[in-house]
Amino acid sequence: MxxxxxxxxxxxxxxxxxxxxxxxxxxxxxxxxxxxxxxxxxxxxxxxxxxxxxxxxxxxxxxxxxxxxxxxxxxxxxxxxxxxxxxxxxxxxxxxxxxxxxxxxxxxxxxxxxxxxxxxPTAAATAWQALVEVANVHRGQTVLVHAAAGGVGSFAVQIARRLGARVVATASGDGVAIAEKLGADQVLDYRQVAFDSRLDGVDVVLDTVGGEVGARSQQVLKPGGLLVTTPAPAEGATFVFHSSDAARLAKAAELGVExxxxxxxxxxxxxxxxxxxxxxxxxxxxxxxxx
Incomplete structure (x- = not known):
């Protein structure tokens, strides 16, 4: 073969x-x-x-x-x-x-x-793990998804919407239109505007970028809000390390996300x-x- x-x-x-x-x-x-x-x-x-x-x-x-x-x-x-x-x-x-x-x-x-x-498999199930299992996102919350036109981010926008959350996304270039098409309620072009100058009171941030984005994300969270990160552990954040799990994958696949x-x-x-x-x-x- x-x-x-x-x-x-x-x-x-x-x-x-x-x-x-x-x-x-x-x-x-x-x-x-x-x-x-x-x-x-x-x-x-x-x-x-x-x-x-x-x-x-x-x-x-x-x-x-x-x-x-x-x-x-x-x-x-x-x-x-x-x-x-x-x-x-x-x-x-x-x-x-x-x-x-x-x-x-x-x-x-x-x-x-x-x-x-x-x-x-990996991208959708990681988004599910972060938003459902770790953050317990639910109706009425505001969720910020970084890199919303990327692999994990594109699924996270859709999953958060299906969970009833208001979704704010960061993207750039044609990624802005992509994030809007996927269902984000508000999209910030990070090359044009600093997201931490526009947002506050966010319940959950999903950071798939890492570095200084995580530190800046802390500033937009409401008291008791949660920063979930996938690239690497960060101070004050909850790190998601994805592992294979058929039950989780089945749930993510059944959502009918694009x-x-x-x-x-x-x-x-x-x-x-x-x-x-x-x-x-x-x-x-x-x-x-x-x-």
Whole structure:
């Protein structure tokens, strides 16, 4: 099978012919339709996350995928459309086939294409974890979402709206129109205006940017408000470290949120897709089309 892998940390990923995966007890093989590139893939490939995710070389990149069940397993039938997230230590999504525990698969949502559904697992489930499980966002609150046209941010805007919150977003350029289309009640172009000069009394801030944005976000919170951050732990903030959880993913997928796709590359151009993601300007998800 074709797969995108690295043979040394810090080197460019290359396409290789590898043996097809063999399922173990309780596992199924999935024919991959598409996979999503995430910032974590770049960090693992560089070796920067080896202390947290000790991946063994050679390593097939990728965690997020959509596809069809190729071998029946517990609770699954041949051809079932599914999505899932692989353990980052193991990787394996940037390939024509993968193996995964049957219990870690989730039915693909029916309202979007199976290829597009590959963009859901990490980003949507992280937004769900931050807003629902950590912040307990509810009707009547005001939620500020930074980088609202990005992967996690684009889902966070939609989830917060579905929870009944008023959503304020930061974005720039064409991202402003994107955030408005996704349902943000107010969008601030951070290149034109300082958000902390315009806002106060915010109940929850979701910071997917990090750095000084987190410190400035503290200033717009109401007393008792909550700053939730995903890039790194910050003083006074609640850090969300996302891990694979099929139940959480199923809840996020069932919301029927729109998947914002920036670009789709063929698997053979996976290194180019990762390079583009690394530039940090993607609007939504960067996908690899496999089947």
């Amino acid at each position: 074709k797969a995108l892998h690295i043979t040394a940390f810090g080197t460019e990923a290359t396409l290789a012919d590898l043996p097809a995966p063999v399922p173990g007890p309780g596992q199924v093989v999935v024919d991959v339709v598409a996979a999503a590139a995430n910032p974590l893939d770049l960090k693992i490939a560089s070796g920067a996350m080896h202390d947290y995710f000790p991946a063994a070389l050679p390593y097939v990149l990728g965690t997020d995928f959509s596809g069809r069940v190729a071998t029946p397993g517990t609770g699954w039938q041949l051809g079932d459309p599914v999505i899932g997230r692989l353990d980052p230590v193991d990787g394996g999504a940037f390939a024509e086939q993968l193996v995964i525990d049957a219990a870690d698969l989730v039915p693909a949502p029916s309202g979007i294409s199976l290829e597009t559904a590959a963009g859901i 998947v914002l796709v920036d670009r789709t590359y063929p698997l053979a151009d996976g290194a180019q897709a990762l390079a583009y993601l690394g530039e940090g300007h993607a609007r939504g998800k960067v996908l690899l089309s496999v089947a």
